[in-house]
Amino acid sequence: MTTTIPPRWRAGWAERWRSGPGLPSLIFGVLLPLGTLGFELATSLCAEELFDPLPTLLHAVLVALVPACNLFVWMSFSRTHTHPRLLAFANGLAIAVAALYSVLFLPLLPVAAVAIVYFGLGLLPWSPVLALIAALCLRAHLKREATDEQRKFATWPGFLCGALALIAADLPYTLTTAGMSLATSASPKEQARGIWLLRAVGNEDSMLRFCYFRTGRATDLLSALLGRRNVMPEQARVVYYRVTGDVFNAKPEPKNLRERRWMNWDTEQVSLTVGGRLEGLSLASSRLDGSVDAKAALAYLEWTLVLKNDTNAQSEARARVALPPGAVVTRLTLWVNGEEREAAFAGRGEVTAAYQSVVARRRDPVLVTTAGADRIAVQMFPVPPYGEMKARIGMTVPLQLDSLQQGTLQLPYFHERNFELAESLKHSVWVEAKSPLNAGSRRATLAPEGAYALQFNLADSELTQTNAVITVPRDPSKNAWSYDSLTKDHVIKQALEVVPTVAPARLTVVIDSSASMAAFAQPLAEALSHLPPQVELFVIFADDLADTAIVPMTPQDATASVRSHEFIGGEDNTAALAQALDQVLTTQNSALVWVHGPQPVVLQTTASIEQRLERRGQVRWYDVQVMPGANLIAERLDGLANIRTLPLARLTTLFASWRPGGTEIFVHRNWIPSAQAAGPASEQTSEHLARLWADDEVKRLLYVDRDPRGSIIEFAHEYQLVTPVTGAVVLETQQQYEAAGLTPVAEGTVPSIPEPEEWALMIIAALVLLYAWKRRPVAKRHGI
Numbered sequence: 001m002t003t004t005i006p007p008r009w010r011a012g013w014a015e016r017w018r019s020g021p022g023l024p025s026l027i028f029g030v031l032l033p034l035g036t037l038g039f040e041l042a043t044s045l046c047a048e049e050l051f052d053p054l055p056t057l058l059h060a061v062l063v064a065l066v067p068a069c070n071l072f073v074w075m076s077f078s079r080t081h082t083h084p085r086l087l088a089f090a091n092g093l094a095i096a097v098a099a100l101y102s103v104l105f106l107p108l109l110p111v112a113a114v115a116i117v118y119f120g121l122g123l124l125p126w127s128p129v130l131a132l133i134a135a136l137c138l139r140a141h142l143k144r145e146a147t148d149e150q151r152k153f154a155t156w157p158g159f160l161c162g163a164l165a166l167i168a169a170d171l172p173y174t175l176t177t178a179g180m181s182l183a184t185s186a187s188p189k190e191q192a193r194g195i196w197l198l199r200a201v202g203n204e205d206s207m208l209r210f211c212y213f214r215t216g217r218a219t220d221l222l223s224a225l226l227g228r229r230n231v232m233p234e235q236a237r238v239v240y241y242r243v244t245g246d247v248f249n250a251k252p253e254p255k256n257l258r259e260r261r262w263m264n265w266d267t268e269q270v271s272l273t274v275g276g277r278l279e280g281l282s283l284a285s286s287r288l289d290g291s292v293d294a295k296a297a298l299a300y301l302e303w304t305l306v307l308k309n310d311t312n313a314q315s316e317a318r319a320r321v322a323l324p325p326g327a328v329v330t331r332l333t334l335w336v337n338g339e340e341r342e343a344a345f346a347g348r349g350e351v352t353a354a355y356q357s358v359v360a361r362r363r364d365p366v367l368v369t370t371a372g373a374d375r376i377a378v379q380m381f382p383v384p385p386y387g388e389m390k391a392r393i394g395m396t397v398p399l400q401l402d403s404l405q406q407g408t409l410q411l412p413y414f415h416e417r418n419f420e421l422a423e424s425l426k427h428s429v430w431v432e433a434k435s436p437l438n439a440g441s442r443r444a445t446l447a448p449e450g451a452y453a454l455q456f457n458l459a460d461s462e463l464t465q466t467n468a469v470i471t472v473p474r475d476p477s478k479n480a481w482s483y484d485s486l487t488k489d490h491v492i493k494q495a496l497e498v499v500p501t502v503a504p505a506r507l508t509v510v511i512d513s514s515a516s517m518a519a520f521a522q523p524l525a526e527a528l529s530h531l532p533p534q535v536e537l538f539v540i541f542a543d544d545l546a547d548t549a550i551v552p553m554t555p556q557d558a559t560a561s562v563r564s565h566e567f568i569g570g571e572d573n574t575a576a577l578a579q580a581l582d583q584v585l586t587t588q589n590s591a592l593v594w595v596h597g598p599q600p601v602v603l604q605t606t607a608s609i610e611q612r613l614e615r616r617g618q619v620r621w622y623d624v625q626v627m628p629g630a631n632l633i634a635e636r637l638d639g640l641a642n643i644r645t646l647p648l649a650r651l652t653t654l655f656a657s658w659r660p661g662g663t664e665i666f667v668h669r670n671w672i673p674s675a676q677a678a679g680p681a682s683e684q685t686s687e688h689l690a691r692l693w694a695d696d697e698v699k700r701l702l703y704v705d706r707d708p709r710g711s712i713i714e715f716a717h718e719y720q721l722v723t724p725v726t727g728a729v730v731l732e733t734q735q736q737y738e739a740a741g742l743t744p745v746a747e748g749t750v751p752s753i754p755e756p757e758e759w760a761l762m763i764i765a766a767l768v769l770l771y772a773w774k775r776r777p778v779a780k781r782h783g784i
Helices: 007-019 023-043 045-049 057-076 084-118 127-145 156-183 188-201 204-210 221-226 233-244 348-360 460-464 515-528 555-564 574-584 607-616 632-636 648-657 688-704 709-718 734-740 756-775
Strands: 281-293 298-309 315-322 328-336 339-342 344-347 366-370 375-383 388-398 400-403 406-410 413-417 427-433 452-458 469-473 479-483 490-500 506-511 536-541 590-596 620-625 643-645 663-673 682-684 726-730
Touching: 023 045, 023 057, 023 127, 057 084, 057 127, 057 156, 084 127, 084 156, 156 188, 156 204, 156 233, 188 233, 204 233, 298 315, 298 375, 298 688, 328 366, 328 688, 328 726, 344 348, 344 709, 348 366, 348 375, 348 726, 348 734, 366 388, 375 388, 388 688, 400 663, 413 460, 452 460, 479 688, 490 688, 506 515, 506 574, 515 555, 515 590, 515 648, 536 555, 536 574, 574 590, 574 607, 590 648, 620 648, 663 688, 688 709, 709 726
Parallel strands: 281 427, 479 682, 506 536, 506 590, 590 620, 620 643
Antiparallel strands: 281 298, 298 388, 315 375, 315 413, 328 339, 328 388, 344 726, 366 375, 366 726, 400 406, 406 469, 427 452, 479 490, 490 663
């Protein structure tokens, strides 16, 4: 069937060819920009590799109006111009948007011209310029064919509307860019102006984009015209914290309008920095298995983590984990080809070097080191493309004793991580003991084998709450002992003693002034009100200048100052801590309490703090972090300061115990000959008690006696401990261990918890045997 074109259509096309703008205006003014828009929406190529030209829906609509307006004007030449004002407005709008985008792509045009010859895709950056030329040609044709009356309708209203609309779409990012540029300058005054501007009008999503590599940036035409400072992600992360008080990787990476990624960039791989969240890397499974020995006031926990990678490239999982107070890592395993492999314990430098060496060869290691008091750094590589990686961290934990009759166990949790959590992820908790357990309203059930089992699931946010604290009653008359894991000639004997508390003569409280503290001002003020009046109290807010005079105050004055204080942005606490150490180190029997939010940046060196600790000795230091997050100050003081971590909820109890008549429980762990272990009030427990004693010894040798680190490393290695001077690493093969000079732990010497499946099999087997025994004839049962 042959289709014929009506005569009037043929006449219209012929007229357009003779007097209209012609086919080039259609190709370069309509088809090319329309194809470029569709290509970018489908692939996000420019957004991933250079900058995001379509960061919002408004940008996409404005860009789409360019070919639409050009087509509208181009089609008008086939008929009489019945709407000249509308045509002029549409033409001005197309000229404005195309012109501004041409300026944005101008630096790319020379390279794109070469790329046209070799790749063809180089034509895409030229699309705005060619669309602009086509729009100007259409404008010339409009002016040529317009009557004298129609020439009064100029294109400037459309041009103005298009320019204002695009600038308005970019304005939040433009202001943010200006603020970031000032905040990262070398001048302190300009930095202060930049921080003020960002707090006043900065866009948080835009600031977060600066913190990532290859995220894509908004069009930001004003900054392109005026020029802008190149802000590196490391600088942006500091500024983001100072402005918001939040850690950048506590939030997901901001997405582009089109959520397509060609590469999963990880610039922090193998480094000590956790870095930003990696798209496609997630925690697929998490289980916490534990056993509690109430009489020995200790527990053993194993946290099994399964990381999943949904991308086509290998990824490294990195995290900072909060351990229960006083806990020490005593086991680390990794599943390699379906088989669980034990770690090697050695000096921190040795295990780190072994991990980095193996990662460079793209093999399977996992590394655990300390990262400050009661926190560890975990690195796992590689989580294979579209695959999983499974590791287990075992930790020996002393119970926190509120009294001789009761102890509590805080579960570990993430401080920061570079992976997301699976949408339906729940941490599966299973803890057993020979005495009743409870976690909030949850109660343990009595298992057939005589143990109490407490089993429940928790969301990740719940791990830091009170329902993640397990309470266990205990017999106050019982002490415990265990064999030394290295020799049977000696044992570790533990005794608990209630002693009067020794209140500090002087207390200095350093309070972080960051915005994250605002929600905790009231409970902090309440805790300060419980301080005894005889304690000389100093309060330092972390935003104070280093030379600010500090005067004593009463608990009531301190409470009022906390309640009236303005917490804003993010503050570096380094100078305030150094100032506080000057207060407490010059007075005997003094204490330092540091209450703070996350500390993801250190604007000043910690050398002043390190110098005071090295020259004047240790101090009674309590670290109270009110919410999860990075703490670079604690990491830099790892192995230099003997810091005790404390949840904010227990600060009131600590202050109240310093009042006259207050008591505390002192734990004695002594290394004695085996013959002295027996006693009517002493029962044998597991060798975890020996590991807690060994951890105490490491701290004594490190902070009090200041022994050579080589001897401390050897001691900690013998007891298989992760300490400030030692770490644990799992490698894939024995050859890799030998090349690194490491020896993995023998399987028979590691602590473990039976798998729930093993318990189930044992119970089933026992029930089967009991059933079979009862089914036997009575005479046979009695041996007749």
